[in-house]
Amino acid sequence: MEARIIMFFDHSAARAALHQIIITGFFVVTLAAYITITLINPPVKIIHPDALRFTAIFQQQYDAVKSIRNVPKAVVHGLRRCNGYDWSRGRITNYLAFGVEALVRNHLPFPFISWLTMALLLMNAAILARILTKEVKANNDIKQILFCVTAFALTINPFFISGYMMQFIYPKYLCVTFMLFFVLFKRRLLRASAIAGAMFSDEIGLVFSMVAVFFIVFNSCMRVRHCYNFYKTKIAISLLSGLLSAFVILGLYFGILHLIFGQIPIVIKFGFASHLPMKIILRYAMYSIYNVSFLTIGNIGIIIFFTTLALGILKEIREYHHNYEMQKKNDSGHPLYLINRNLQIYAVAIFIVLFVVIVMYKGSISFFYYGYPISMLVAFVAFSSLIKCIRPKVVIIALSVIALSLFIRLPDTFRMIKTTCINDWLSNGSVNPEEFHKIEMAINEIRNSGHSQVFDVIDNGKDINWADYAYGKQYFPVSGIVKILIWPRKINHFVVTGQI
Secondary structure, eight states, X not given: OHHHHHHHHHHHHHHHHHHHHHHHHHHXXXXXXXXXXXXXXXXXXXXXXXXXXXXHHHHHHXXXXXXXXXHHHHHHHHHHHHHHHTTTOOOHHHHHHHHHHHHHGGGSSSTTSOHHHHHHHHHHHHHHHHHHXXXXXXXXXXXXXXXXXXXXXXXXXXXXXXXXXXXXXXXXXXXXXXXXXXXXXXXXXHHXXXXXXXXXXOHHHXXXXXXXXXXXXXXXXXXXXXXXXXXXXXHXXXXXXXXXXXXXXXXXXXXXXXXXXXXXXXXXXXXXXXXSOHHHHHHHHHHHHHHHHHHHHHHHHHHHHHHHHHHHHHHHHHTHHHHHHHTSOXXXXXXXXXXXXXXXHHHHHHHHXXXXXXXXXXXXXXXXXXXXXXXXXXXXXXXXHXXXXXXXXXXXXXXXXXXXXXXXXXXXXXXXXXXXXXXXXXXXXXXXXXXXXXXXXXXXXXXXXXXXXXXXXXXXXXXXXXXXXXXXXXXXXXXXXXXXXXXXXXXXXXXXXXXX
């Protein structure tokens, strides 16, 4: 009898494991097929001018390395030069990412695709999907399917595709990574590391770090028992303590960067002033948030979100009396909702969206790079609402519908990416996007045989510079692009003008 029971449980465990493998395999194949489509028939082939410069800085430092002992020195010099070029913004994780990019890019196919960016975006989607689904009460198969559908819905939008297609720089992606790590981690050391990483990733990461520390200190003060005679005094002191700790983080940020680089960020130093009236900024902000939401989850997703939100509010109203009885003041003397972790995470997400769009971006978002953090925050709020308010099986259907609507819109997405690319970096019309196809052919030939007849034809002898933002007749550094994307390979017939 015992043997039969053991065999039954063994078979059940084996079947469960097989189901998990099938579900995961189907998801991986679907995601790989989707990414392959974007690689085989990309909307555009281009590399951001700043990405060229950051990569070139580290390549120059690596060229000077004579032994393994020189590597740390090369990295430090690369960080300093990147920071100097980047207006002393102290986006250390961005510079380190380009240090890695400079080493691995030549060994990977599709020279105009940033595989490191793709890996980072996939990781962000996986972490957010994990955060959203880890507390779902359902069997393992349903949870696994829900995770896969959520992750896929997070990747099938213009912000994901454009990231590795246009080779943007990394701060807007890395700040999201550290935000997600902070929410995912439970241990204090890991959460502190996530805050430090966010601080030195981007200005948005700095804002998040300050808000996160504010809530950590606020919650700690609110949990202290019998510390104050009056409840309102306790809240006031907790708020003041949180605000003080947030500004301590800002002071540490400036102090550490001044210690390392001898300078402080120019952008933050002079603030985010604007000459536009607040009415116009708010109008632009609402329009921008809608556009990001539309690109992230589509109009169908927006309708599903607001419908779910309305149903959730009605449910809360019906259960108000029951919830009120369960959420009476606890023995620390405050309502539980004030330190509710989920509510605070929602508050942080909404605050960062509004602060970034209104205060930092002045209501206007330049797609797609600057919209990525907003897109992920919108997806978090929308998908989390679905998962918390309706049954897992219904959520799977809703997210599948959203993903399908975004997939159907892929041709429009590709056209939008191409139009944005041309408007931003090929605006004067003197450089045709097709010319980058010739550069890619030249790079592939050089990688394979060390020389290229195509390059001999298209080479214009121009290297990259530090001034021009867009490509045009006066600035189209064919030699510089090829030299950076084939490094450390060299070819003998480069005609280099100027220094990089």
